[in-house]
Amino acid sequence: VRGKSKKPKGFIVAIDGPSGAGKSTVSRQLAEALEGRLLDTGAMYRGVAYFVIQQGAMSEHEYVEIVKGISFSMDEKAGAMLINGEDLGAKLRTEEVGLMASLVSQFEEVRTVLTRHQRTLARVWAKKIPVVVEGRDIGTIVFPDVRFKFFVTADPLVRAQRRYDELRRRGVKRITLKSILKQNQDRDRQDSTRKLAPLKVPEDAVVVDTSTMKISQVVQFMKNNIQARNFPEE
Numbered sequence: 001v002r003g004k005s006k007k008p009k010g011f012i013v014a015i016d017g018p019s020g021a022g023k024s025t026v027s028r029q030l031a032e033a034l035e036g037r038l039l040d041t042g043a044m045y046r047g048v049a050y051f052v053i054q055q056g057a058m059s060e061h062e063y064v065e066i067v068k069g070i071s072f073s074m075d076e077k078a079g080a081m082l083i084n085g086e087d088l089g090a091k092l093r094t095e096e097v098g099l100m101a102s103l104v105s106q107f108e109e110v111r112t113v114l115t116r117h118q119r120t121l122a123r124v125w126a127k128k129i130p131v132v133v134e135g136r137d138i139g140t141i142v143f144p145d146v147r148f149k150f151f152v153t154a155d156p157l158v159r160a161q162r163r164y165d166e167l168r169r170r171g172v173k174r175i176t177l178k179s180i181l182k183q184n185q186d187r188d189r190q191d192s193t194r195k196l197a198p199l200k201v202p203e204d205a206v207v208v209d210t211s212t213m214k215i216s217q218v219v220q221f222m223k224n225n226i227q228a229r230n231f232p233e234e
């Protein structure tokens with residue numbers, strides 16, 4: 001019989017992948033399914049980008065000053081990340097902020113500061129609960145030693161179509177599939193070819209191609225995979 005005490009309370013799951021592969025939805029739902037918490041590291045880069053835009057910062061020096069001055073905490077009740085004490089929510093989800101996030105994420109000091117915050121937050125939470133950490137360099141740089149690593153990806157055309165559908169649902173009219181495909185390509189290139197912590201598949205990650213899978217199937221697959229390895233047959 002499996003003893004209850006054998007179940008580890010907290011552990012870290014690293015999820016990486018390109019934008020639009022379904023990574024954020026999958027990560028959020030996996031965190032829920034594990035009764036844990038999500039650390040959305042893209043939101044942290046977006047938070048920096050938001051203040052960069054708001055303050056009109058234009059140089060590396062200014063970006064670094066901004067990131068050093070930002071505090072990250074958790075609104076436990078709402079389950080939302082607070083950036084400088086504020087839940088920036090939808091303000092972080094614009095295309096402008098996304099592109100700026102991709103840009104500022106290329107600077108070493110910006111990454112160093114955010115990586116440090118990510119390690120601290122996730123390690124503290126993981127003492128008590130499972131923590132799903134989602135980003136581009138989680139399994140490679142931020143937590144290279146964790147057991148559970150996934151790389152979530154999908155066919156570029158599928159990713160573009162999903163994004164297109166999402167924008168249409170939100171009422172955005174003046175977009176084309178072609179322009180999204182191009183935008184994705186640009187962002188992927190920027191994220192994968194940058195010198196520091198480029199997006200790549202961690203050596204020991206389980207690659208999940210979501211092109212023909214439903215979100216619920218992806219989440220179930222990952223949960224099973226984690227549980228099979230976390231609670232091996234005695």
Ligand code: DC
Nearest residue numbers: 041042043045101102105135136137
């Ligand atoms: O996942 P996202 O679209 O919210 O991320 C926005 C940008 O932030 C992404 O284009 C690259 C950067 N990023 C990063 O460099 N490293 C991470 N761990 C997460 C995001």
